[in-house]
Amino acid sequence: MTYQQPQPGQPQQPGWGQQPPPPRKRKTGKIIGFGCLGIVGLIVLITVIAMVASGGDDGNESSTTKPSATQGEAKKDEPREEPKEEPKEEESAEKAPVTVTAKAVAFKKSVLAQGDDYTSVQVTITNNSKSDIEVNPLYVTITDTDGSKHTVELGVDEDQLDAMTLSPGENATGTVTAKGTFDAKYVTYTDGLLGDSVRGDVS
Numbered sequence: 533m534t535y536q537q538p539q540p541g542q543p544q545q546p547g548w549g550q551q552p553p554p555p556r557k558r559k560t561g562k563i564i565g566f567g568c569l570g571i572v573g574l575i576v577l578i579t580v581i582a583m584v585a586s587g588g589d590d591g592n593e594s595s596t597t598k599p600s601a602t603q604g605e606a607k608k609d610e611p612r613e614e615p616k617e618e619p620k621e622e623e624s625a626e627k628a629p630v631t632v633t634a635k636a637v638a639f640k641k642s643v644l645a646q647g648d649d650y651t652s653v654q655v656t657i658t659n660n661s662k663s664d665i666e667v668n669p670l671y672v673t674i675t676d677t678d679g680s681k682h683t684v685e686l687g688v689d690e691d692q693l694d695a696m697t698l699s700p701g702e703n704a705t706g707t708v709t710a711k712g713t714f715d716a717k718y719v720t721y722t723d724g725l726l727g728d729s730v731r732g733d734v735s
Contacts, residue, residue, distance in 0.1 A: 628730065633656045664700070668695040718731050
């Protein structure tokens with residue numbers, strides 16, 4: 533058998549006694565194996581992340597849940613019952629702007645009196661209003677038990693009621709005197725002559 537040299541470009545033929553080179557191992561199997569392993573690992577990783585995330589959400593929800601309102605907070609929303617005040621005496625609520633009290637007193641003759649034929653009544657006028665009032669003996673009249681009205685004589689009694697201005701809460705006391713002897717039943721005070729009249733019974 534003659535040995536022929538290989539022509540250029542032709543693969544060399546193995547000679548007698550020479551082993552042919554082993555075929556190269558393909559890496560396709562390894563690549564497929566690593567690819568499958570990576571997919572499985574990725575799925576496991578996603579599953580773990582999902583579980584952690586869901587567990588974290590549950591924890592946040594439980595931690596952020598607002599506690600139920602305490603009894604103190606609940607009571608804040610409820611209307612508080614104000615302590616009931618006992619009604620004050622009706623006298624303060626129904627007190628007239630001006631009150632007049634009167635009582636019979638002995639006549640005290642002054643130097644201006646002509647004789648002793650006079651009747652005197654002591655009056656107390658109280659200003660319960662929120663504004664000033666004027667007091668003057670001429671603003672008072674005396675009515676006797678027969679219903680006759682008597683005008684006041686000025687300067688005949690030593691304790692005559694003075695003319696003055698009463699501020700809110702003030703009062704004035706003095707006598708008003710009329711000509712003649714009679715039994716006084718009540719006096720009538722008129723604020724400023726043309727104002728409201730207030731009556732006070734004579735005790």
